[in-house]
């Protein structure tokens with residue numbers, strides 16, 4: 001990887017308070033990895049026009065790929081359909097990353113937007129991608145989760 005390459009990152013992982021509950025989810029492995037790299041922090045839900053804090057939302061009827069294909073929805077706990085905000089914000093975030101030449105993104109696992117390997121669908125944590133992750137993958141980005149990065153760094157520490 002070129003040292004000049006710009007990495008995209010879920011904003012909540014680096015201390016930005018953009019989660020539904022108004023908090024962040026800082027991951028030391030991510031901040032360590034980015035400490036000497038260029039990066040752009042994005043929150044697709046905020047870029048889609050949703051507030052901080054906001055009502056928690058989850059995938060209904062399928063994962064982010066199904067949402068992107070029009071076969072599933074994103075609905076918050078007040079029964080408001082926020083699918084358009086999730087998809088629209090993901091596209092805004094991806095446009096920003098593409099304009100800066102980014103091809104790699106670090107994402108927050110389990111989120112209905114950013115989850116890469118697992119997310120909540122119909123109230124259950126199951127294998128599947130969030131909406132942002134699904135569209136990023138479709139656009140050809142390389143994705144790594146905060147959990148994978150932490151495991152990788154733990155492995156490196158164990159072998160020292």
Ligand code: SF4
Nearest residue numbers: 010011012043111114
């Ligand atoms: S949408 Fe992604 S970046 Fe925004 S709060 Fe959720 S996990 Fe973090």
